[in-house]
Amino acid sequence: MSTPKALRPSPALRLASNGFLAFWCLLAAFPLCWIAVMSFKVPVDAFASNPFSVLFGPETRAAGKGLSICDLLLGLGALWAAFRLATQRLPSAVVWYSPPRYRWLGWIIGVLVFGLAVVVVFYGILPALSRVINPWLGPLGKPLIGLTLEHYRAVWVENAFYRNFLNSLLVTTGVVTISLTVGTLAGYGLARSGSTLAFWLLVVALIFRALPHSVLVTGYLPVFIKSAEILRPIFGDAAPTLYGKPWAVIFVLVSINQPFTLWMLRSFFQNIPRELDEAARVDGCTHFQAFRRVIMPVMWPGVITAGLFSFLVGYNDYLTTSLLLDAQNMTMVPAITSYFNAETTMTDQVEAVAAAVSITAPLFLLVMVFQRQIVGGLTAGAVKG
Amino acid sequence: MRATYFLLAAAICFMAAVAQAGCTYENTVSLKTSTAAFQAWKAVTGAMAECGNVESELSQEVHVKQAAGFATNPSLYHIGGVMTSSIVPLVNKGLVRPLDDLIAKYGQQLKPNQLMKFEGRTLAIAMMVNAQHLMYREDILNELGIAVPTTYTEVLTAAEKIKKAGVVDYPLGGSWKTTWLEFVNMYLGYGGGFFKEGNLPAVNNAKGVAALEMMRKLTAYMDPEYLVADSTYVQQQFQQGKIAMANFWASRAGAMDDPKESQVVGKVKMAAAPAPEKGGIPASTLWWDGIVIAKNISEAEAEAAFRVAMEGLDKEMVQANRDLAVWLIEGYEPGPAAKGAAETAAAGARPYPASTKMGLMQTAIANNIADFLTGRQPAKETLANIEASYLTAAKESGIVK
């Protein structure tokens, strides 16, 4: 679709608009890019007040850790190749190898294999290659930019951050699945019932959403810790201690996020024409059958959008997880704060930065994959007030 | 691929074998600890874990979780890491087990000054002490011909000289994010008392005003962002050569000489905390950290917990982690870090007066003192506000009728 001529902006306006956009993108990306740069430097460089020391890392270079021009070329080449592979080869390969019904499984496997390959190439093959080549190149082989992976190694290998990653995965998956199952049903019910009761339920949900979280969560803590003692009269010795259990936290997060999911999905279902399910009802379906046969096939854009918001809640939560989970089940976000409390050193803080960057990486991936669905789902009416 | 798995498995087995080697016996009772998360606790819980079956929970929220965890029956944790103040609620609610019988059985190596006794019964075993004392850049003081200050008047003169010389960004540093503690230290240094009969507050007096005024004088020589400066930040300022003196935690002394982070290796020296008045006691309080055993657990568990704790607090652990703290444990050879703490104690600094009412007082101070330092309230009003906040809280918690 081409824009009508009269709608096209004047050059001056276009310049201003694009300039503004460039400024916004810089603003949006700069803090994150900066912490990514910090995470590759030794502490003295990472917290230097001169930006060029942070960028080029003289101390890091002095410690013999750095990239030469040749390394940079190699790295950029590999990065470009990886990007090409991801955007062009990977989709077609997935489509080719996986049977149509299991395409999603194909995607999961494809992405995992690709991720593994990237890790092996960047952490295994490239460093080995540069070690062989650099001595031959003379000045081109001298380190130019300080860069060290020691903090990532400390975080992931020595401090076993992968355990926190798995916990995060568990909590997030749980939150998304349960939140969507419960929320979709309720959202549909609320959208199709025009009763005053439905309205007041929505208002109450809204007020619930307005509750300060710290009040709720600190309220749970004593009950959760004592739950085995409280529930013993009912469950006997099988009474569980809710404190520290991931599934208990999952339910808390689902409930806290439920009002938002409800509102979003209700608006979305309202935009699906009533005639659709009414036609099904005329054909003799119950409400549930109508929901399953008619609504489910068309609801995915809205559900995916709502799911993404649930994902963010589960993945990014700090207050609930830090209070209600024990050390063994700690998710990533509360786990990194143990690196930068009052009792840490500078090295710990750079490790915290490295961990923070590691946490952000999956979010990057998520937005890359689902970007179109977010906009699409919202356009389809998930946010009509 | 299979080879990798095999190697991985072999490596894990090997590590497990090495881990076992640190403990003299194998623990078979499943135990759980709840401690703070700083370096010394990492070392101690690591040493405990070597005995097997020990699950350590090192947490920032220890003060929120620990008392609640100890209060359930059976207790969620077996071993707790406490400090001077956090043991108060545990003792008050009767949640810790007296340790005298276990000490007789397994604790012969403990020194008498490690035992925390309450009403004649031993309730906790201390492993380390901590105190704020003077750390200074010896090179700067020598260069400018300044003697090591012993009173705060001398600190101010020295700071003025350093400022004039312009050798560092800020002459003084301080972890004043916990301003309340700075006030408590200073006020006690002036010889003030916090309470009068009936748990009523008594800080609104000339000594309180003097302490506040002295604090404000110090801020003139500090980084203007002092209210957000925590210990790590001050440590970083020291390491990067931005400050010359600070009344700072003994546990941080080791980091000054860490070549990986510090640009002032060997230049930072320790001395007793300065006193506000000539010949007075230093403006510092002594803190201890140690372990307690929960009451609501079985005899067998308590015994196992105590044995594991003794393994965590043994000679090998201390010798491997000498610089992390000022240890009280047998076999510790005091390093330079201990000098400042020892001199501060010898100069008459008192233990932190931890109690339920002091906890309330501390919150009242914390929430009001920034108003004075930022110039929003004069000294008298600030002290009156502290007393009013304390009274509200004390009436609500039932301490004051």
Add this chain to the structure above:
Amino acid sequence: MKLKTFAAFVGPSLFLMCLFIAAPLVNVIWQSFHITQPIMETVAVETVTPGFLTSTVTVEKVTRPVLDEKGQVKTETRFVGLQSYRNVMASEKVAALLEGGAWGEILKIDFYKALRFTLTFTLITWPLVIAFGLAVALAVNAAVKAIRGPVIFVSLLPFIITPVIGALSIRWLFVGDGIMTAFLEWWLERDIAMFAQGWTIEVLMLFYRIWHVVPFVFVVFYAGLQTVNMDTLESAIIDGASRWERLRYVVVPHLMPLIVFISLIHLMDSYRVFDEIVGFTSQGHVISLQWLTYDFLTPDDSGNRAISRAAASSMLTMIGIVILLIAPMRRTWAQHKGGQL
């Protein structure tokens, strides 16, 4: 839809909300009118405190709770009416100040200090977020197709990133001699300490919140812009409407439901401002209502917590939110009734 079917659809969701939100809420309301105190006794006890050189022996009068035969703390609970609310709002002091005519002094009391910041924070970020989000959406919509994808991707980053990490990444740029502070100092040729006074921290917090929320607003508006009726726009052009008039009379009315939606969410979220206070350690200078509640609720070193005052203060926070939300809610009511047709 019959009530029974409706209940079946809504049931699970309602159950979860009742268990984890409504039940604690009822508890909070109850707590705010009651006080639970342990029964205290004052006794002299001997304490031996460990020390580096020697241990210290003290005999002191200690006020401590009385334990019953089972070893539990004896407590008594009584109804105190609005006492906790009066404590939080410092009503006596306020009355005295009002009588003395010292209005400015009121803002030095914790609750009013927090209320002042919470309200300014909410009301300043609100229009800025909407204006900025709309501007980004319009700019992206006007940009060439090829760059839209990457631009949307970059724009979404501040929203999806973990809030704790986002706040820290901004804090690191400014704290001490962070590179942004160093840059400002070089540019303005003066010494700057962003965390030394209240208003600069407030500016940083406002900036962080706007930075964090604008992507969400942008993507919602951008989605809305995709459905603007082209015919209306074209007829507006034929009528000779300028670009500004088209925006004012066609685009904004079309986006109105979304603006209400965003306002609703934003007012609620920013009224609960809390993460910023913790992330920027601003409590020495500025505090918010939720932080005040949190501070009452977190036990101090000696395990004391002010539960009744916390309950009262969170009730007051909620009342504030409900007042703010009345206007947008009335719109939804009308729409809900309309949707019944």
